[in-house]
Amino acid sequence: MKIEYFVFSGTGNTLLIAREVGERLREKGHEVNYHMIGRNNSFRMSGTA
Numbered sequence: 001m002k003i004e005y006f007v008f009s010g011t012g013n014t015l016l017i018a019r020e021v022g023e024r025l026r027e028k029g030h031e032v033n034y035h036m037i038g039r040n041n042s043f044r045m046s047g048t049a
Helices: 013-027
Strands: 002-007 031-036
Touching: 002 013, 013 031
Parallel strands: 002 031
Antiparallel strands: none
């Protein structure tokens, strides 16, 4: 399953949790795309679908 994950993290704590959740989803075979809300950048973390 392809998952679009939108995250806002003012201090970085939420981002740490979002990455952990995304990693667990990726381990289960999902493709996870992160999008930072309120910033100009995004990063991609993909797994096998």
